[in-house]
Amino acid sequence: MILVDEEIKKALHSGEFEISDFSEQCLQPASYDLRIGEEGFTLLVGKVIPIQNEGALEIQPGDFALVMTHEKLRLPTNMVGHFGLRSLYARMGLLLTSGPQVDPGFEGKLIVGLVNFSSQSAILKYLEPFCSLELHRLGRHASVGYQGPYQAQEHITKKVIDNIPKEQFPLAVMLVRQLVAASPSLRPLGTQPSHWVEPHKMLSAFQREKTAFEQLMPQLLKTHHGQYVVVRGETAVLFGMDKAELAKEAYDKWGYGVLYIGLVEEQPEVMHIPTPKIVKNHNDV
Amino acid sequence: MTYDYDNNRYNPPAPVLPVTIRIPGSNAKQVTTDALVDTGADMVCCPKAFIDAVGAQPASTRQVFGVNHAFIDTCYTYFIEFEIAGTKKLVEVVALGQELILGRNLMNEFAIKLNGRSQKLSFE
Numbered sequence: 001m002i003l004v005d006e007e008i009k010k011a012l013h014s015g016e017f018e019i020s021d022f023s024e025q026c027l028q029p030a031s032y033d034l035r036i037g038e039e040g041f042t043l044l045v046g047k048v049i050p051i052q053n054e055g056a057l058e059i060q061p062g063d064f065a066l067v068m069t070h071e072k073l074r075l076p077t078n079m080v081g082h083f084g085l086r087s088l089y090a091r092m093g094l095l096l097t098s099g100p101q102v103d104p105g106f107e108g109k110l111i112v113g114l115v116n117f118s119s120q121s122a123i124l125k126y127l128e129p130f131c132s133l134e135l136h137r138l139g140r141h142a143s144v145g146y147q148g149p150y151q152a153q154e155h156i157t158k159k160v161i162d163n164i165p166k167e168q169f170p171l172a173v174m175l176v177r178q179l180v181a182a183s184p185s186l187r188p189l190g191t192q193p194s195h196w197v198e199p200h201k202m203l204s205a206f207q208r209e210k211t212a213f214e215q216l217m218p219q220l221l222k223t224h225h226g227q228y229v230v231v232r233g234e235t236a237v238l239f240g241m242d243k244a245e246l247a248k249e250a251y252d253k254w255g256y257g258v259l260y261i262g263l264v265e266e267q268p269e270v271m272h273i274p275t276p277k278i279v280k281n282h283n284d285v
Numbered sequence: 286m287t288y289d290y291d292n293n294r295y296n297p298p299a300p301v302l303p304v305t306i307r308i309p310g311s312n313a314k315q316v317t318t319d320a321l322v323d324t325g326a327d328m329v330c331c332p333k334a335f336i337d338a339v340g341a342q343p344a345s346t347r348q349v350f351g352v353n354h355a356f357i358d359t360c361y362t363y364f365i366e367f368e369i370a371g372t373k374k375l376v377e378v379v380a381l382g383q384e385l386i387l388g389r390n391l392m393n394e395f396a397i398k399l400n401g402r403s404q405k406l407s408f409e
Binding site (some may be wrong): 175259272273 | 310323326330344347359376
C-alpha cells in the first residue's frame with residue numbers, strides 16, 4: 001500500500017520511520033521529494049564536490065555523477081521505498097541509474113547515479129527537490145532488514161567512488177558524446193540555417209575551457225608569458241612554444257576531445273587572410 | 286610530385302593541391318578535396334561544412350583580419366590532420382569561407398615550386 005500525504009506525516013510523527021529535515025513543501029500527494037544533498041561527484045571532475053559550499057553541481061554532457069540526498073532516511077522492516085527522478089530532470093536529459101528500491105530496514109542517505117544524456121550541462125542546485133520517494137507499507141515485517149554496504153552511509157566515500165568503472169565514460173555515454181559532436185553533419189542537407197546554431201550548444205564545454213583560460217590569464221602572465229597553454233578540465237595542463245606540437249601532445253595524451261589552447265599574451269592572437277574570398281560569416285565566436 | 290593549376294574554378298588559373306583532412310587519430314570521417322594554395326594567408330581557412338563533416342572540435346580562437354587589415358571576426362580554430370601526397374601534418378585551421386585555402390602555417394612545412402608559365406605546382 002502506497003502511503004498518501006497524511007499517512008506519511010502520521011507515520012513520521014509516530015516515529016514509525018524517519019525523514020531528516022522533513023519539509024512540508026516536499027510532500028506530494030503520494031510521495032516525498034528528496035533534495036540535492038551536501039556532496040556530489042562527477043567522473044569529469046574526478047573528486048567529491050561539496051555542493052553545499054559551491055551551491056550547485058554541474059553535470060556536463062555525457063558525464064556520470066553521484067548525488068547524495070539531503071535527507072537521511074530510516075525505514076522500518078515493514079516499509080519499502082521506491083524512488084525515481086522528478087520529471088523536470090528527466091526532461092533535461094538526465095537518467096537515473098540507481099534504485100529504484102530502498103530496502104526495508106535501510107538507514108542513511110541515498111546516493112544516486114545520474115548520467116547527462118543531453119548536449120548541455122545540467123545544473124543541480126543544493127536543496128533542490130530532484131528525486132521522488134514513494135513509501136509502501138508491507139503486509140508484514142521482513143524477516144531481516146537491509147544489512148548491505150550502504151547502510152548508515154552519509155558521505156560519498158572513496159569506496160563508493162572506487163566502485164565506479166575505471167573507464168572515463170560508459171560505452172553508451174561515449175556514443176552519446178560522439179553523436180553530439182557529429183550532430184551538425186547529421187543534419188539533413190539543405191536545411192537552413194545550416195551549421196551555426198546547434199554548435200553554440202555543443203560548444204558549451206569548449207566555452208568553459210576558454211573562460212577558464214581567461215580567468216587563469218593573470219596568473220599565467222606571471223609564470224608562462226609568451227607560451228601556449230592547454231586548458232583541460234578548466235585547469236592549465238600543458239605548456240609549450242609551438243601550438244600545433246602542443247595540440248598533438250594533448251590529443252596523444254587524452255584523445256581527441258574538448259580543450260582550449262591559448263597564447264599567454266596581453267593581446268589576442270591574430271591572423272591575416274588578405275583575400276576577398278574571405279568575408280564575415282556565421283562561424284565567429 | 287607535380288600538379289596542374291586549376292583552370293576550371295579559377296581565372297586566371299591557380300595552384301591547387303589535393304588534400305585529405307580528418308581529425309587526429311581517426312580516419313572514420315574524412316574529406317578529400319582540391320585546396321587553393323594561397324601564400325598570402327597566414328593560416329589555413331576551412332569551410333565549416335568540412336569541419337563538421339570530419340567531426341572536429343574547436344581548440345582555440347583568433348582574431349581574423351582581411352583585405353586592408355580590416356577586422357573580420359574573432360573565429361574558432363580547429364586542429365585538423367592534413368594529408369598531402371602521403372605526408373600528414375596536424376594544422377590549426379580557421380573556420381572561414383566557402384573553399385579550402387592552404388595558408389602559410391601549412392605551406393611552410395613543404396618545399397613547393399610554382400611554375401605559372403606551365404601552370405604546374407611541384408611538391409616535395
